[in-house]
Amino acid sequence: MTDADDLRERVDxxxxxxxxxxxxxxxxxRARFDAGLAWVHxxxxxxxxxxxxxxxxxxxxxxxxAGAPNNNPWRIGIGLGMAAPTILMFGTEEQKQRxxxxxxxxxxxxxxxxxxxxxxxxxxxxATRAVLDNDTWIVNGQKVWTSSAHIADRAILVARTDxxxxxxxxxxxxxxxxxxxxxxxRPLRQITGEAEFNEVFLTDVRIPDSDRVGDVGAGWQVAxxxxxxxxxxxxxxxxxxxxxxxxxxxxxxxxxxxxxxxGTHERLLELxxxxxxARLTGTRLRQKLAAGTPGPEGSAMKLxxxxxxxxxxxxxxxxxxxxxxxxGDWAMTRPEIVDFTGKDAGYRYLRSKGNSIEGGTSEIxxxxxxxxxxxxxxxxxxxxxxxxxxxxx
Amino acid sequence: MTDTPxxxxxxxxxxxxxxxxxxxxxxxxRHATPERLNALYDxxxxxxxxxxxxxxELGLAGLLVPEALGGAGASAREAAxxxxxxxxxxxxxxxxxxxxxxxxxxxxxxxxxxxxxxxxGEQTAALLVRPTALRHGPAALTTVGLPADVLLLPEGDALYxxxxxxxxxxxxxxxxxxxAEVHLDGAERTLVSDDxxxxxxxxxxxxxxxxxxxxxxxxxxSLETTxxxxxxxxQFGRVVGGFQALKHRLADLYAAVEQADAAARYAAATLAAxxxxxxxxxxxxxxxxxxxAVHAAEEAVQLHGGLGMTWExxxxxHLKRAKxxxxxxGTPESHRQALAxxxxxxA
Numbered sequence: 001m002t003d004a005d006d007l008r009e010r011v012d013x014x015x016x017x018x019x020x021x022x023x024x025x026x027x028x029x030r031a032r033f034d035a036g037l038a039w040v041h042x043x044x045x046x047x048x049x050x051x052x053x054x055x056x057x058x059x060x061x062x063x064x065x066a067g068a069p070n071n072n073p074w075r076i077g078i079g080l081g082m083a084a085p086t087i088l089m090f091g092t093e094e095q096k097q098r099x100x101x102x103x104x105x106x107x108x109x110x111x112x113x114x115x116x117x118x119x120x121x122x123x124x125x126x127a128t129r130a131v132l133d134n135d136t137w138i139v140n141g142q143k144v145w146t147s148s149a150h151i152a153d154r155a156i157l158v159a160r161t162d163x164x165x166x167x168x169x170x171x172x173x174x175x176x177x178x179x180x181x182x183x184x185x186r187p188l189r190q191i192t193g194e195a196e197f198n199e200v201f202l203t204d205v206r207i208p209d210s211d212r213v214g215d216v217g218a219g220w221q222v223a224x225x226x227x228x229x230x231x232x233x234x235x236x237x238x239x240x241x242x243x244x245x246x247x248x249x250x251x252x253x254x255x256x257x258x259x260x261x262x263g264t265h266e267r268l269l270e271l272x273x274x275x276x277x278a279r280l281t282g283t284r285l286r287q288k289l290a291a292g293t294p295g296p297e298g299s300a301m302k303l304x305x306x307x308x309x310x311x312x313x314x315x316x317x318x319x320x321x322x323x324x325x326x327x328g329d330w331a332m333t334r335p336e337i338v339d340f341t342g343k344d345a346g347y348r349y350l351r352s353k354g355n356s357i358e359g360g361t362s363e364i365x366x367x368x369x370x371x372x373x374x375x376x377x378x379x380x381x382x383x384x385x386x387x388x389x390x391x392x393x
Numbered sequence: 394m395t396d397t398p399x400x401x402x403x404x405x406x407x408x409x410x411x412x413x414x415x416x417x418x419x420x421x422x423r424h425a426t427p428e429r430l431n432a433l434y435d436x437x438x439x440x441x442x443x444x445x446x447x448x449x450e451l452g453l454a455g456l457l458v459p460e461a462l463g464g465a466g467a468s469a470r471e472a473a474x475x476x477x478x479x480x481x482x483x484x485x486x487x488x489x490x491x492x493x494x495x496x497x498x499x500x501x502x503x504x505x506x507x508x509x510x511x512x513x514g515e516q517t518a519a520l521l522v523r524p525t526a527l528r529h530g531p532a533a534l535t536t537v538g539l540p541a542d543v544l545l546l547p548e549g550d551a552l553y554x555x556x557x558x559x560x561x562x563x564x565x566x567x568x569x570x571x572x573a574e575v576h577l578d579g580a581e582r583t584l585v586s587d588d589x590x591x592x593x594x595x596x597x598x599x600x601x602x603x604x605x606x607x608x609x610x611x612x613x614x615s616l617e618t619t620x621x622x623x624x625x626x627x628q629f630g631r632v633v634g635g636f637q638a639l640k641h642r643l644a645d646l647y648a649a650v651e652q653a654d655a656a657a658r659y660a661a662a663t664l665a666a667x668x669x670x671x672x673x674x675x676x677x678x679x680x681x682x683x684x685x686a687v688h689a690a691e692e693a694v695q696l697h698g699g700l701g702m703t704w705e706x707x708x709x710x711h712l713k714r715a716k717x718x719x720x721x722x723g724t725p726e727s728h729r730q731a732l733a734x735x736x737x738x739x740a
Binding site: 273274276283288301304366375378379 | 401403404405620623624631632634635637639640641643644645647648651652653654655656658659673676677680681726729730732733736737738739740
């Protein structure tokens with residue numbers, strides 16, 4: 001029996017033993033996790049079956065067709081895309097057992113405490129300190145650009161554990177309880193008027209040493225594994241034709257013939273082609289990933305995705321003419337889910353500006369591509385061998 | 394919203410393709426050296442003959458010819474691999490015009506007399522259309538892929554096989570793909586089919602879709618050659634490939650070439666599977682890959698500095714080929730206009 005046949009049978013069994021129409025949502029999700037059908041490429045006992053990543057698609061389709069509830073993946077994207085692969089790759093057995101199931105089932109929402117006001121592209125220069133007191137780390141510092149922090153139960157954190165080491169060597173990686181009394185979350189209002197991100201202030205936050213991921217001082221290597229996954233999550237994936245921003249513009253084009261001009265027509269067709277090609281590139285990348293693990297190729301995908309979102313949303317504002325001058329709503333809200341293609345054209349135009357900044361700026365990603373894929377020389381890094389505490393700032 | 398193809402076609406190379414690619418690359422390295430390609434511009438052709446013999450020995454001429462007629466009965470995927478290698482080398486070859494375009498038309502028409510000759514490589518054929526023709530249209534004065542033993546001449550819905558036409562070579566922008574003026578007076582013509590319009594369109598669609606693979610080859614050569622040069626070339630006391638202005642250009646070019654590769658593979662896959670999405674896939678690949686090939690060749694010239702402007706360095710061969718390819722079998726704009734009708738985005 002092939003893996004695909006075996007999977008189909010396992011899904012049938014799950015559905016028979018836990019009929020979606022009579023089973024509580026959370027009970028069903030837990031049963032699905034325990035059946036190894038959460039993410040089939042994860043190991044047995046941790047929600048998977050140790051199979052190829054590409055086999056997941058069929059499981060999702062079969063469950064969707066049966067009306068099974070899902071784990072609301074958009075709400076727990078950081079947990080699924082970043083925390084989970086990191087815990088799997090670098091975590092202890094206890095950490096995997098404790099965290100992966102509630103993460104996948106959506107019982108615990110995760111956020112990411114990486115960026116700081118003084119450490120954006122130069123993430124390794126971050127200043128949040130973690131000091132060991134017996135078997136507990138005491139953490140102080142400020143993080144920023146934290147989406148979901150206001151609804152999060154747990155966080156992944158990179159903090160400085162040894163300021164006498166050069167910046168990359170003195171970092172460690174932790175799992176944080178966002179309900180710790182030392183954690184304060186404040187909304188960060190952005191260009192669109194809303195606050196999808198937060199500032200997070202950490203004051204004497206206590207983390208047991210058992211919630212450290214990887215060795216003390218290995219935080220940079222662990223974080224890099226996480227970031228690779230983030231870029232794949234942003235740039236790769238299986239999408240239908242006209243998914244995302246191009247679909248919005250194409251819909252406007254089809255429903256508003258009075259707006260059409262020869263100039264916008266040519267631009268639309270060029271961007272339609274580029275969007276379709278980007279989609280095919282994502283498909284090919286996913287076919288590659290089905291057999292292996294994420295590498296720096298996701299960085300190139302993200303570059304393209306950011307540029308296309310920006311050009312398409314800009315075109316749509318122009319195409320709309322008078323209506324392009326309207327803006328839906330400047331009210332300060334704190335959304336739980338971010339949809340780059342949501343709301344109106346003006347919102348999309350403004351929100352897409354972040355696409356070339358978040359998750360690695362396009363400039364940094366070009367460095368990543370040229371150095372790690374193309375093998376060109378690294379940027380001069382005058383700070384990389386100096387103890388972090390001696391760096392000019 | 395337009396339909397998404399519901400079956401996902403594989404976009405990764407398999408072992409058969411890798412082996413084929415390796416043997417084609419070896420033949421090209423032996424016969425299509427930059428010196429011999431340069432000589433084409435001075436009127437000396439020491440490439441085409443030996444290269445075609447080598448291709449024939451490898452069975453490439455008959456890849457798309459059915460097995461019953463002595464061919465390999467292979468698919469557009471394998472033909473795309475051959476064309477990508479031809480593009481890398483910027484080599485002159487009747488492969489696209491004879492073994493892909495003319496062969497596809499004749500296969501679609503059920504021909505059994507000309508195909509065996511084409512499949513064995515004994516003779517070559519060319520479809521007599523304007524070089525930039527996107528679709529079946531009136532015959533014009535020039536064609537591509539000459540010299541050809543057989544010219545396939547569309548007239549109305551009919552297709553004739555013409556032998557003994559007078560051809561006068563012309564100086565072309567890209568001498569690795571010869572152009573000629575064709576004079577049909579006194580040539581012998583035989584009717585192949587009086588209902589050939591669909592077959593001709595299929596041949597041109599296949600040609601445009603697989604030309605995209607050649608363009609990927611051109612682009613990849615330009616990217617790789619430029620990276621290798623920038624890792625060696627030193628100015629201001631350092632390797633110039635370490636300057637961020639150049640690194641970022643190459644990162645963008647890499648992304649574009651990877652995308653072109655995915656687009657060309659998808660086009661070839663739809664043609665191989667006779668998938669109804671093929672017209673969209675070809676319009677996408679043809680318009681995108683032709684622009685990436687030109688851009689890559691232009692970047693190669695610029696980033697090689699003065700060397701890129703010399704006759705000695707092969708960058709010029711790839712630039713000329715890429716620019717000519719951009720117009721061949723439909724300009725990017727004409728493919729995008731065709732796409733507008735296919736995906737319901739009318740002007």
